[in-house]
Amino acid sequence: MLENLTDKLGSALRNLRGVGKLTEENMADALKEVRQALLSADVHFKVAREFVSNVKEQCIGQEVLKSVSPGQQVIKIIHDELVKLLGEGTTELEDKKPLRIMMVGLHGSGKTTSSGKLAQFLAKKRDYRPALVACDVYRPAAIDQLEMLSKTVGCTFYGDRDEKDVVKIGKRGLDAAKDADANLIIFDTAGRLQIDVDLIEEIKQLKNAIQPDEILLVADSALGQEAVNVAKHFHEAVNITGIILTKLDGDARGGAALSMKTVTDVPIKFMGTGEKVEEFEIFHPDRIASRILGMGDVVSLVEKAQETIDEKEAERLAEKMRKADFNLEDFLKQMQQVKKMGSLGSIMGMMPGMSGVEIGDEEEKKMARTEAIILSMTLQERRTPRLLRGSRLKRIADGSGVQVRDVNALLKQFNQMQKMMKMMNGGKGRKMMKAMKAQMGEGGGMPGLPGM
Ligand SMILES: Nc1nc2c(ncn2[C@@H]2O[C@H](COP(=O)(O)OP(=O)(O)O)[C@@H](O)[C@H]2O)c(=O)[nH]1
Ligand SMILES: [Mg+2]
Structure with missing residues (x-):
């Protein structure tokens, strides 16, 4: 459906998608291509002109989100303008009988x-x-x-x-x-x-x-x-x-x-x-717009970021990760932010290139259990995980309704995660990705891993 337009718009936007910084130049080029794509799809020339000018105007006034790239933000703006063109919201027939x-x-x-x-x-x-x-x-x-x-x-x-x-x-x-x-x-x-x-x-x-x-x-x-x-x-x-x-x-x-x-x-x-x-x-104008853009993933991602992510908190956590000084309390916060964005599966599905990764109810449950375990720890324990031994483990397991071995498994995973962060610091990024992938493959991955 409307493949022609999708192809043309897609190539205009593909370059923007990864753009880290928007300049007048790369914007102008992309918007010119967008206009061309619309015209060749037989869109009325006045409609095409107004479309591009609206997009431009909004790009200028756009608040920069740190968790997505500016290019992705532009794609979202274009999507929203498409929705407006198509009619915004569905329109029902009169609700009458007869x-x-x-x-x-x-x-x-x-x-x-x-x-x-x-x-x-x-x-x-x-x-x-x-x-x-x-x-x-x-x-x-x-x-x-x-x-x-x-x-x-x-x-x-x-x-x-x-x-x-x-x-x-x-x-x-x-x-x-x-x-x-x-x-x-x-x-x-x-x-x-x-x-x-x-x-x-x-x-x-x-x-x-x-x-x-x-x-x-x-x-x-x-x-x-x-x-x-x-x-x-x-x-x-x-x-x-x-x-x-x-x-x-x-x-x-x-x-x-x-x-x-x-x-x-x-x-x-x-x-x-x-x-x-x-x-x-x-x-459904929004569904059609996503289909036309062929970039529904990016659009939803920006939407969620606009809605929920606490930018400063995300930044702080990322910084802690860089310093490999990430404790269980941070992990909990991270997980809660991810949860605010919706189900884990749906978020993974939206990540470009991640749509094939399957996360079922099982993972969601695991995440809820992990959260319960951390919540049963004292703040001190969360900040200093090495305190977690013996009777403390038993108390936490009882408090969160799991077995001691579940608590241990979580701690083991958390240790591995910290190790990976250290590796990342040591510039062994590739090795880390490998390790991470292997872990995810086991199905015991760390959900809510920042920077994924
Ligand atoms: N592919 C496709 N064909 C359609 C669609 N709607 C109608 N047609 C076909 O278009 C032709 C004309 O449809 P018809 O209902 O007879 O048009 P009418 O003269 O306006 O009553 C028929 O061959 C239909 O099968 C559609 O949404 N998709
Ligand atoms: Mg007829």
């Missing part, structure tokens, strides 16, 4: 298919009892198509192959739905190859007759910018309430998705991602 929905759009945009998809989606997720009404009076095949879909979905269908008056069909459809006790009525309408006066007139008449709660424009994302123009016209004519963007599984360039909200001010509510009835989803 609910009447009229589908409009050009020929071949996916109206009939999306009518079926929407019926199934709302039946499953929102507990509706749907009815599909065929208002395409020009193509008998479209009526058959909708009837087939109603069978797939298992819902009520109304159509009349001999009637050419859409208003009559619409009204009879409402009656039929009522008789069948349906509380969701979706009206599939005819399209044209382009918007014309007759089409608009017909839609207006049908709208008056059935009084829909929602008018959804079905737009083919492969049309790029043209899809946005179409949406604008339909909106001016009949006030659409939302957009269903279809064929995002294909070679859509992104222009439609990215310019639609800004240009029309109508939210994209759903998206079609294939020909099958179930290939239909709520449109």
Whole structure:
């Protein structure tokens, strides 16, 4: 989905990702490439221009976070701007029963298919009892198509192959739905190859007759910018309430998705991602933005850092590590900071290059146990682990509900960790990484190891 844009943006940002210091130069280059990527994805030029200028402005005003690189921060800013373009947050349909929905759009945009998809989606997720009404009076095949879909979905269908008056069909459809006790009525309408006066007139008449709660424009994302123009016209004519963007599984360039909200001010509510009835989803701007950037990991990492990490504390601990004067109290703090960021597994998953490392419940439990053990120590013991012998070990084990050997295992691990820190100081970084990896491989690794 939108691979083209992903590729182009990806190459613009890949260089930034590792940048330790942002300069006007490397920013300008990257932003130029971003703008190019947007334009070649058929994003409206004004939208692209404003996008870049917003990103630039925010980069300047950005508070520097120490735990992530400036390049990563820029990626996060770009992500957030993408989300804004796509529409921020999901937009639900009116929460009403019964609910009447009229589908409009050009020929071949996916109206009939999306009518079926929407019926199934709302039946499953929102507990509706749907009815599909065929208002395409020009193509008998479209009526058959909708009837087939109603069978797939298992819902009520109304159509009349001999009637050419859409208003009559619409009204009879409402009656039929009522008789069948349906509380969701979706009206599939005819399209044209382009918007014309007759089409608009017909839609207006049908709208008056059935009084829909929602008018959804079905737009083919492969049309790029043209899809946005179409949406604008339909909106001016009949006030659409939302957009269903279809064929995002294909070679859509992104222009439609990215310019639609800004240009029309109508939210994209759903998206079609294939020909099958179930290939239909709520449109989540943040998920799409992450997919487009292909750097969801970096984005989440910066987010978490912004939310939770106490910068000064992290700095202090890192300094202590450098000096290899890291005690159990520091270890506890470190672990608590990591915990604030969420589950260990989810954090590891976000680290670039670490997504393959699996950390299950087992590790989480181990971490909680480690925390309990340290909490059962006195402050003095935490600061001077060598005091920990004999009866103290027993007391701590009892206090934290573990066996003495668990306490010993923790101390052994902690010793190894200190050794590694010393090695690191001695400039034997590589050796340390090896040792660390070996340890992690055993499954007995030290969670919350700073600097991982
Ligand atoms: N790949 C893909 N094809 C779609 C999607 N939505 C609709 N189509 C296909 O687009 C074609 C036109 O769809 P249809 O619903 O008949 O469009 P209508 O003329 O607007 O009613 C059909 O071949 C559908 O299977 C989608 O999200 N992805
Ligand atoms: Mg159709």
